[in-house]
Amino acid sequence: IVISSKLLDPIVRSANVLLCQKMRSSCESARNMIKVSTAVRSALASNKPVVALESTIVTHGMPYPHNLSTAQQVEHIVRENGAIPATIAILSGIIHVGLSDEQLTILAKKECKPVKASIHDLPAIIAQKGYGGTTVASTMYAAASVGIPVFVTGGIGGVHRGVEHTMDISTDLTELGRTEIAVVSAGVKSILDIGRTLEYLETLGVSVITYAEDKEFPAFFTRRSGFQSPYNAATAEAAAELIFSSFSLGLRRGVLVAVPIPEQDAASSQQVEDAIQRALAETRENKIKGKDVTPYILQRVNELTEGKSLQANISLIKNNAKVGAQIACAYAARQT
Ligand code: PSU
Ligand code: MN
Secondary structure (H helix, E strand, O other): OOOOHHHHHHHHHHHHHHHHHHHHHHOHHHHHHEEEOHHHHHHHHOOOOEEEEOOHHHHHHOOOOHHHHHHHHHHHHHHHOOOEEEEEEEEOOEEEEOOOHHHHHHHHHOOOOOEEEOHHHHHHHHHOOOOEEEOHHHHHHHHHHOOOOEEEOOOOOOEEOOHHHHOOEOHHHHHHOOOOOEEEEOEOOOOEOHHHHHHHHHHHOOEEEEEOOOOEOOEOOEOOOOOEOOEEEOOHHHHHHHHHHHHHOOOOOOEEEEOOOOHHHOOOHHHHHHHHHHHHHHHHHOOOOHHHHHHHHHHHHHHHOOOHHHHHHHHHHHHHHHHHHHHHHHHHHHHO
């Protein structure tokens, strides 16, 4: 039997509508736990482009005051490029979507003792009315549940090197496999096993796109990882088109957009690699495990490269903010 796509189209669409309604009602109780700022709420209501931003980078990814100035500059770049920024974090047990400058400062100073809040940490932090910097996974969850289509970060978590001994695979990947949002990042840090991370994303059915003329998947601090993405998009419009078709199909998965760091900002790969090797050895010697692994390595790599990796980190996140805002604008235009 051949079913024409014309016939199938309304069926798929009505199934999607039903699904969305179901998702909304099951999220009803989450509404009291998620507070959307006025600016973000009105942008979403009028279909203006919104870009979600994570906050683990503020609470655990960078030292004060670099974390605060970077977060403020990133929000500024999103605005300059025509979108509304929605930084997501947990304050007094409530997930905030869109932070005031005052709230951002409270988190950046870290006196409120914010915890690294991934998906599995949310119940406890909320129950205990605590503070948290949301990871890629929990930011995806919060952003998607209020209808934000694009999210910008520095780098996502992935499959760790030595996974055969530790089983350490970031829940960021699991979330990409089940949450409908586009994640714009500079690829995956070489503190992780990049090849296995890409394999795992394929298993989860996540579309991975390199934002460049070619398909080489970037390695966060450097432009090349030696691995290929299955797809690439050279313009914001092309990326938005792909995101639009993923969402329209109702695949209910994320799309990963990997943006190579600008050439002039890339760190020396040998220096970073040496620092990573040393930091990894230290995590084994000092028995650092679980959620502490990523923040420990990030901090040590920064120390060992005398701040060079931090500088590269700041430049790439700013570049991602620009690209992400442009994609959000193209996506909003595509929808109307
Ligand atoms: N990778 C980076 N910088 C980061 C992180 C990852 O290059 O700041 C943070 C992100 O918030 C990411 C989290 O979601 O670490 C992943 O932690 P884990 O591997 O414990 O899931
Ligand atoms: Mn982990």
